[in-house]
Amino acid sequence: MEISIIGSGYVGTTIAACFADVGHNVVNVDIDEEIVETLNSGNSPIHEPSLDERIEEHAGDRLRATTDYDAILDTDVTFLALSTPSTDDGHIDLSVMEAGAKSLGATLAEKDDYHLVVTKSTVVPTTTEEVIAPILEEHSGKTVGEDFDVGMNPEFLREGSAVDDFLDPDKVVLGSHTDRAAERLRGVFDPLLERAPDASLVETGIREAEMIKYANNAFLAAKISLVNDLANICKEYEVDTDEVLDAIGLDSRIGSEFLGAGVGWGGSCFPKDVAAIVAAARDVGYEPAMLDAAVEVNDNQPVRMLDILRDHADPDGARIAVLGLAFKPGTDDVRNSRAIPLIDALLDAGADVVGYDPVATENFRDKFPDLDYADSAESALDGADAALVVTDWDEFAALDDEFDAMADAVVVDGRNIVTRREGIVYESLV
Numbered sequence: 265m266e267i268s269i270i271g272s273g274y275v276g277t278t279i280a281a282c283f284a285d286v287g288h289n290v291v292n293v294d295i296d297e298e299i300v301e302t303l304n305s306g307n308s309p310i311h312e313p314s315l316d317e318r319i320e321e322h323a324g325d326r327l328r329a330t331t332d333y334d335a336i337l338d339t340d341v342t343f344l345a346l347s348t349p350s351t352d353d354g355h356i357d358l359s360v361m362e363a364g365a366k367s368l369g370a371t372l373a374e375k376d377d378y379h380l381v382v383t384k385s386t387v388v389p390t391t392t393e394e395v396i397a398p399i400l401e402e403h404s405g406k407t408v409g410e411d412f413d414v415g416m417n418p419e420f421l422r423e424g425s426a427v428d429d430f431l432d433p434d435k436v437v438l439g440s441h442t443d444r445a446a447e448r449l450r451g452v453f454d455p456l457l458e459r460a461p462d463a464s465l466v467e468t469g470i471r472e473a474e475m476i477k478y479a480n481n482a483f484l485a486a487k488i489s490l491v492n493d494l495a496n497i498c499k500e501y502e503v504d505t506d507e508v509l510d511a512i513g514l515d516s517r518i519g520s521e522f523l524g525a526g527v528g529w530g531g532s533c534f535p536k537d538v539a540a541i542v543a544a545a546r547d548v549g550y551e552p553a554m555l556d557a558a559v560e561v562n563d564n565q566p567v568r569m570l571d572i573l574r575d576h577a578d579p580d581g582a583r584i585a586v587l588g589l590a591f592k593p594g595t596d597d598v599r600n601s602r603a604i605p606l607i608d609a610l611l612d613a614g615a616d617v618v619g620y621d622p623v624a625t626e627n628f629r630d631k632f633p634d635l636d637y638a639d640s641a642e643s644a645l646d647g648a649d650a651a652l653v654v655t656d657w658d659e660f661a662a663l664d665d666e667f668d669a670m671a672d673a674v675v676v677d678g679r680n681i682v683t684r685r686e687g688i689v690y691e692s693l694v
């Protein structure tokens with residue numbers, strides 16, 4: 265099938281390379297010329313395991329990129345993979361989606377045959393039908409349900425394992441309103457589902473597909489917050505948190521995944537998606553008490569981490585190493601990383617902060633240009649008065665002699681991964 269994807273960020277790039285991998289012809293449309301050039305030269309614009317190989321293999325063949333929306337004219341289906349950030353009050357900001365839909369609509373005016381437009385971005389229920397479809401109609405002069413259809417296909421990939429998650433998913437959710445749209449969407453996913461026979465196919469309505477995405481993320485974020493609440497109680501009672509969490513994970517109704525206690529959830533999705541569904545709930549007069557509590561617990565974990573640091577070292581004037589700037593291991597994405605509130609608070613407290621991350625330093629530098637950055641964990645620790653472990657990169661779990669070069673070997677572990685305990689003042693957050 266001929267597929268166009270508007271937006272070539274984390275999601276657009278990954279799904280383009282994977283769709284090409286299962287045999288489709290794919291074109292990415294992005295307004296960023298650098299991204300387009302990078303893709304066309306066979307390279308990945310983002311750091312994501314096993315994405316480079318796929319782009320290198322398919323670029324110039326089944327995969328290409330352009331800034332020209334006319335590329336969609338030769339395709340059967342267009343996915344909108346544009347960002348949906350938060351406004352200051354937590355609502356979803358649709359301005360990027362609206363701009364993309366306008367350009368897409370204007371281009372669709374030139375298309376003679378049927379087309380399907382699928383929202384891949386995370387949007388609150390009714391957005392596809394009540395915001396995107398009317399813009400497409402207005403700018404194309406065409407009628408939804410007659411000349412073209414809209415659909416919704418939420419994405420569940422995680423950064424750091426995006427390619428594997430996309431090609432071997434637990435489920436594929438396809439939201440549509442017409443048989444024609446449902447059939448075309450199935451055609452897109454059939455080759456993928458053949459390769460991933462264990463994946464469940466969920467065919468549903470458009471607003472249900474939109475809500476499934478929020479319910480999924482809200483549930484996972486709340487699960488981590490509940491785990492952190494319980495882990496905080498364990499710590500106060502000097503109960504071994506790991507043993508408790510390992511044991512509850514054996515109950516198949518609870519499950520062993522997403523029981524990682526620590527400094528909490530960040531990233532480009534959980535914070536903004538929980539905020540968006542909370543704001544959307546209030547818009548219709550519902551108070552989402554559980555989700556409010558999940559956010560409160562999450563916001564408080566970095567505060568608890570600094571309190572623990574203060575038990576062992578005064579941050580004022582101290583050199584503090586922050587190990588991990590990415591929001592999770594395996595990615596260079598720093599959006600809503602837990603390192604951000606921690607470093608803000610450390611700087612407010614008068615600390616001299618040195619940050620280190622294996623791949624995310626340059627992205628973090630955009631947010632904190634004046635921070636001191638080390639090029640290895642070893643050099644970050646050298647002469648430091650304390651270290652905070654914020655991201656669970658494997659290389660931090662392997663640290664050992666490096667702690668001996670610290671001025672004061674105080675380590676507060678926000679991910680419970682450091683293995684060495686002797687000879688250092690070690691405290692885990694949970």
Ligand SMILES: NC(=O)c1ccc[n+]([C@@H]2O[C@H](COP(=O)([O-])OP(=O)(O)OC[C@H]3O[C@@H](n4cnc5c(N)ncnc54)[C@H](O)[C@@H]3O)[C@@H](O)[C@H]2O)c1
Pocket residue numbers: 270271272273274275276293294295296299345346347348360363364367384385386387419420421422423532533
């Ligand atoms: N990042 C993830 O892991 C993830 C996973 C699942 C779902 N999502 C959702 O997918 C959506 C996209 O997220 P992302 O992380 O890929 O965003 P992103 O910011 O990484 O990528 C968006 C891309 O769109 C491009 N763009 C902006 N305006 C444009 C326009 N008018 N026309 C064409 N291109 C334009 C930008 O240059 C950028 O490359 C969001 O709704 C997000 O919530 C993200």
Ligand SMILES: O=c1ccn([C@@H]2O[C@H](COP(=O)(O)OP(=O)(O)O[C@H]3O[C@H](CO)[C@@H](O)[C@H](O)[C@H]3O)[C@@H](O)[C@H]2O)c(=O)[nH]1
Pocket residue numbers: 386419420421422423424481484488521522523524525526527528529530531532533534537591592
């Ligand atoms: O047990 C855990 C698991 C995760 N985290 C943290 O939670 C955040 C999110 O992690 P993860 O879910 O692995 O990464 P994302 O790439 O943000 O993926 C989430 O957000 C995506 C965007 O919507 C969805 O597609 C995915 O299904 C959903 O897992 C990170 O800060 C992790 O450190 C924990 O604190 N404990």
